[in-house]
Amino acid sequence: MSTNSRWRALTHHHLFWPVAVLVFLLLVNVPFTPDFFSVKMTGGHLYGSLVSIVLFGSPLILVAVGMTVVIATGGIDLSVGAVVAITGALACSYISHQADQNALSGVLLAMGLGLLAAVVCGLWNGFLVARMGIQPIIATLIIMVAGRGVAQLITNGQIITINSDPYKLIGGGYWLTLPFSIFVVAVVVAVTVALTRRTALGLLIEAVGGNAEASRLVGIRSRRIKIMVYVFCALCAAVAGLMISSNTSAADGNNAGLWIELDAILAVVIGGTSLLGGRFSIGGTVVGALVIQTLTTTIYTIGVPTQTNLVFKAAVVIVVCLLQSPKFRAKVFGAKFGARFGAKGGAKPAVAETDTAASTDAAPKMEVS
Amino acid sequence: MAEPRPVLQMTGIVKEFPGVRALSDVDFRLFPGEIHALMGENGAGKSTLIKVLTGVYSLDGGTITLDGRSVLFGSPLQAQQAGISTVYQEVNLCPNLSVAENIFIGREPTRMGRIQWKRMRKEAAELVDRLGLDIDVTAPLSSYPLAVQQLVAIVRSVGTGDSDGQGSGTKVLVLDEPTSSLDRDEVQELFRLMRRLKDEGVAILFVSHFLDQIYEICDRMTVLRNGTLVGEHMVADLDQVGLIQLMIGKALDQLEELHDQQLHSDVGETLLTAEGLGRTGGIAPFDLEIKKGEVLGLAGLLGSGRTELARLLFGADQPDSGKVTIGGKQLSMSAPNAAIGAGVAFCSENRKAEGLVPDLTVRENIILALQAARGWTRPIPVAQRDELVAKYIKALDIRPANPEARVGQLSGGNQQKVLLARWLITQPKLLILDEPTRGIDVGAKAEIQKLVVSLSEEGMSVLYIAAELEEVLRLSHTIGVLRDRRLVAQLANGPEITSSRIMETIASGEHQ
Numbered sequence: 049m050s051t052n053s054r055w056r057a058l059t060h061h062h063l064f065w066p067v068a069v070l071v072f073l074l075l076v077n078v079p080f081t082p083d084f085f086s087v088k089m090t091g092g093h094l095y096g097s098l099v100s101i102v103l104f105g106s107p108l109i110l111v112a113v114g115m116t117v118v119i120a121t122g123g124i125d126l127s128v129g130a131v132v133a134i135t136g137a138l139a140c141s142y143i144s145h146q147a148d149q150n151a152l153s154g155v156l157l158a159m160g161l162g163l164l165a166a167v168v169c170g171l172w173n174g175f176l177v178a179r180m181g182i183q184p185i186i187a188t189l190i191i192m193v194a195g196r197g198v199a200q201l202i203t204n205g206q207i208i209t210i211n212s213d214p215y216k217l218i219g220g221g222y223w224l225t226l227p228f229s230i231f232v233v234a235v236v237v238a239v240t241v242a243l244t245r246r247t248a249l250g251l252l253i254e255a256v257g258g259n260a261e262a263s264r265l266v267g268i269r270s271r272r273i274k275i276m277v278y279v280f281c282a283l284c285a286a287v288a289g290l291m292i293s294s295n296t297s298a299a300d301g302n303n304a305g306l307w308i309e310l311d312a313i314l315a316v317v318i319g320g321t322s323l324l325g326g327r328f329s330i331g332g333t334v335v336g337a338l339v340i341q342t343l344t345t346t347i348y349t350i351g352v353p354t355q356t357n358l359v360f361k362a363a364v365v366i367v368v369c370l371l372q373s374p375k376f377r378a379k380v381f382g383a384k385f386g387a388r389f390g391a392k393g394g395a396k397p398a399v400a401e402t403d404t405a406a407s408t409d410a411a412p413k414m415e416v417s
Numbered sequence: 418m419a420e421p422r423p424v425l426q427m428t429g430i431v432k433e434f435p436g437v438r439a440l441s442d443v444d445f446r447l448f449p450g451e452i453h454a455l456m457g458e459n460g461a462g463k464s465t466l467i468k469v470l471t472g473v474y475s476l477d478g479g480t481i482t483l484d485g486r487s488v489l490f491g492s493p494l495q496a497q498q499a500g501i502s503t504v505y506q507e508v509n510l511c512p513n514l515s516v517a518e519n520i521f522i523g524r525e526p527t528r529m530g531r532i533q534w535k536r537m538r539k540e541a542a543e544l545v546d547r548l549g550l551d552i553d554v555t556a557p558l559s560s561y562p563l564a565v566q567q568l569v570a571i572v573r574s575v576g577t578g579d580s581d582g583q584g585s586g587t588k589v590l591v592l593d594e595p596t597s598s599l600d601r602d603e604v605q606e607l608f609r610l611m612r613r614l615k616d617e618g619v620a621i622l623f624v625s626h627f628l629d630q631i632y633e634i635c636d637r638m639t640v641l642r643n644g645t646l647v648g649e650h651m652v653a654d655l656d657q658v659g660l661i662q663l664m665i666g667k668a669l670d671q672l673e674e675l676h677d678q679q680l681h682s683d684v685g686e687t688l689l690t691a692e693g694l695g696r697t698g699g700i701a702p703f704d705l706e707i708k709k710g711e712v713l714g715l716a717g718l719l720g721s722g723r724t725e726l727a728r729l730l731f732g733a734d735q736p737d738s739g740k741v742t743i744g745g746k747q748l749s750m751s752a753p754n755a756a757i758g759a760g761v762a763f764c765s766e767n768r769k770a771e772g773l774v775p776d777l778t779v780r781e782n783i784i785l786a787l788q789a790a791r792g793w794t795r796p797i798p799v800a801q802r803d804e805l806v807a808k809y810i811k812a813l814d815i816r817p818a819n820p821e822a823r824v825g826q827l828s829g830g831n832q833q834k835v836l837l838a839r840w841l842i843t844q845p846k847l848l849i850l851d852e853p854t855r856g857i858d859v860g861a862k863a864e865i866q867k868l869v870v871s872l873s874e875e876g877m878s879v880l881y882i883a884a885e886l887e888e889v890l891r892l893s894h895t896i897g898v899l900r901d902r903r904l905v906a907q908l909a910n911g912p913e914i915t916s917s918r919i920m921e922t923i924a925s926g927e928h929q
Contacts, residue, residue: 248788248796251777255785258774265733265771266839267757267789326776 062320065371066335069318073342073364074098080350094225097345105341106219106229107132107288109334111308112315113240114284116333117277119316121270122257122325123177123184125278128285128312130195131169132305135162135286136293137202140210149212158215163286169195170282174275188278192309199301209298219295229291236287240280241330250328253277257325315340318368339368424449424484424620425470425501425589431478432465434826437817439465442479443646445639447589447620452611454631454652455624457641458664458858460816460828463624466641467593470622471503472496484588494523500588502574504595508566510573512559517541519558520573544576550606563767564599571595571607575614590614591622594829594856596630600718600884608634626858628657640664661859680870680910684894685709688878689761689847691730694739699725702738703904705897707847712869712879714893714910716886716919722902723882724766727849730880731763732756743846757790760846764836764853766882768829772836775825779815780806782824783838790843809838814864830861837865841872848872849880854888866892886916898922 058064077084077097087096111128118125142158143149169191176187221228244250255263256270263270285305293299317323318339319332343364352360370376425447432440440462447453457463468474470481472490481488483499490496493503510519518525520541525532541554550568558566574590592611596604611621611634625631631638632652640647640663647663655663688709695702700722707713715723728734730741732753741748743759750756753763765771773782783806784797791797797805806820813834815827824835833853840848850869854862869879869892883889889896890910898906898919906922908914 246796247793248791249793251781251785251788251796252793254777255774255781258776259770261771262765262774263785263789265731265753265763265765266786267754268785269752269754269789273793326774 062329063332063335066319066332066339069368069371070335070339070342073339073346077346077349084349089225092225093222097349099227099230101338101341101345102230102233103227104345105337106227106233107291107305108308108311108315108341109233109337110236110284110288110291111305112312112319112333112337113237113330114281115309115312116316116319116321116328116330117240117244117253118184118281119313119321119323120253120257120325120328121274121277122260123274123277124188124313124323125173125281126185126188126309127169127173127191127195128281128288129305129308130192130199131166131282131285132289132292132308133199133299133301134165134169134195134202135289136299136304137199137208137301138162138165139215139290140208140293140299141202143210143212143215144208149210150214152214155212155214159218159290162290163283166282166286166289167279170279171275173282174278177278178271178274196301199299199304203299203301205301207298207300211297215294216297217294219291219293220297229295232287232291236284237330237334244330249273249276254326254328258327311340312337314365318372320372421448422485423447426482427466427470427479428482429479430466430469430476430481432462432469432474433477438644440469440644443641443644445646446649447622448637449588449620450615450618451636452615452621452623452634454635454638455622455641456631456638456660456664457647458830458860460643460831461641461664461858462644463641464593464828465644467503467591467622467624470496471501471591500586501591502587502589503591503593504567504570504574505593508563508570510558510566510570512557512566514558515555516545516552516558516561516569517554519569520544520554520576522573541576544572564603567595567599568603568607571610575610587614587619589620589622593624594626595623596625596627604630626856626862628660628859631660632657664859680712680892680894683874684711685876689730689741689743691741692739694729694736694741696725696729696734696736696738699734699902700729700899701903705730705904705907707878707880709846709878710873710876711895712873712881712893714889714896715880715882715899716889716896717899717923721899721923722904723899724851725902726897726899726904727763727851727880727882730756731761731849733763733765757786757843760844761849762786762840762843762845762847763849764833764840764851766852766855768832768836773824773832775823777824778820779810779822779824779827779835780820782835783809783820783842786839786843805842806838809842813838813868830857833857833865834861837868845877847878847880849882851882852884853881854883854885886919890914890916890919 074084081097084097087094087099089095111132115125115128139158139162142161143154146154148154173188173191176182176190177184180187217228218232219229223231244253252263252268252273255266255268256273260270288308289305292304313323315336316333318336319329319334321328321332343361347357347360423446427443427445430440430443430445431438443462443466445455445466455463455466465474469476472492472495475491476489483501488499490499490501496503511522514522517538521537526536526540527533538554545552545554550572552561552565552569558569561569571592575587595607599607611623615621623631623635635652637649637651638655638660639649640660642664685708687706689705689707691703691705693702693704703726715726717723725734729736729750732748732750732755736750741750741756743761746759748755748759769775774785777785780802784802788797803820809815810818810820815831815834815838824832827835837853853865857865866888869881873879881889881892893910896908896910896914896919897904898908900923908919908922
């Protein structure tokens, strides 16, 4: 195999462009922070920019992974931010009512409550989409709006603060020198990949998203699959919600997970999954989420003035989306980097457009800080 | 004799896809006022040549001249503006818009930036009227059957240029399989229109798998095989046998064989019974029985309820009345799953919308039905999966024989084979084939018909729907005749059953 064809195979890999953008963004930081790539051991914990990026990006990765499977069925879930808020609110308010906030059983029960609430939300979304035939964007809008109200009801409109060491572990603790969140994310990603690729679930999801009517006629129980993905997505958001509230030891019904749905959608698209449904890539989504988190970090390290944050982010996102479009690459870099099959990239640019629009709203509002 | 200058000349055309050279060094020319047939088997490169011509695909080599000027179209729109209009095999219109909107989409008559709805509707109605079609232009396109939608697509492409004067009208009209979903009368309407356009000097490029149609309407033909040019001939100089030999590159014994084939008489016990099965607006309640190893053909005009009957049996549509029993067990008809579980397979006439998942690979498309039946928790083991897929790719001669190829990129005939493979892999008891040979070349058509015969010999029942009566006659043990969404007769096939007998039944079926 010649170097040339290897290079070609590499540039045509579906993760090439997302990874290239991620590496580029990481490198941009070096002139501003020379020790950007160094990781130090302090007090038994590893510290460094790379660790922080993964740590702060954890909730987004979780939400985006759930979002990926929903988008693959041709749907979308706008309610994830609200689910993040509800979960955190439920868990924290339960713990705050405990006599001993450090009791493990109470913390586990609180987490269970949060996850259960998420399952209910997911079932509701799935029911509306799969059973009632309501368009996903509308169906999930209901919990997106109402869910925040529910979260505030739970917290009585206050920010509930707790003081629970076991709970603190999820989002703020360390294990084996690394932040515990990283392990949570690794487990969720691994479980998702195993669920979708080791079983036939991934294929059936892609079939439903690629051609719903054909899937029905081939005997795929697409309703069941749709309900499953919405429940799964809500569960991912719930874990993110536990993580965010654990990190701050507080539940903020108003702001927890605010706009995270937009960043998650963006991460999915950067990762190469089309908003039209069909083919999806969990690996791509993880890279996409890391790109967004790195971008947020970069904005701080290179000292972009606060008031131009959003504009700067939007500009980068536009570039990323353009790079993702085979049509654009073919125009700018020539056919070598372009679409593999001539002018067949019709769907991609449309996706990119949708997203640059969404991203300007998708302010860098990561909760964990 | 000095030939007139061709309006369109394509020289040395090359088009490559990864691993496939779809066209190599193909020449093609088209004269004004002629109807020119582009002939070839599936995958011979007909559609690719048309897509290169109309700017859908970019060119990898060669030149195109239109009216003596060298042209290169970056998009179908550019080609259209230059006077090349196209109607594709599959209807590419917006079903949710009205007929008038579809006809004028992209070139609506406007005044000061506002669309003149009244004028648009009026012009659309006039256009439709002129072509002798009875269509309400204000109704949504989706309210019409596929055949009428196809006619609207043709009306739309013919109408190009009408709204902005005579000058920039259509010079070249490309019709890619326009007749595959039309019945006899509709085909005649189309031909009348084609002749008129021809008299006006329009050059028409016509692709059809119906040889009789080619010989009825065309003046000249260009034959392709495996992406290369075989030759250009006047239709009058080449008989059908000669043409087929050019297309498939070998003698015609395969087809002859089929004509002489005897239907096996080994029909077993009853497999499926439908009693009083019906659906309002679909098909009137009917009784039907299919035996093991029997081929039941459905004959009837387009829109007579053939497809509707098949869909009801499969549970693709929910019946209002009646029941279906297979092997003594009554099926729940709320979804196709029950029928699939009982061993019924259904290949839709609408491959693109109801059959394939274009983004998935050949392998994934083939295993989809089997995997759906197993459920998501039990994936087919990789080794078994690859073996099954390889077996069916080989058995059905799917090209390219690459299980990783995206199905969307296969030619129509190969897509049909992928669909067939998907169901055959599940080893169904009853295979429902709705127009399996539509848009498929002679060679593949014969292959599929032979396959039906051998499957029924092995004991599989087949419900076979085809627009061509001869096809139904050739293959079926029993022929169900439909008329006006009613199953009017079931005839046992025999020497006394001929096309004309079936036509009579269709014609007289009204009072039965």
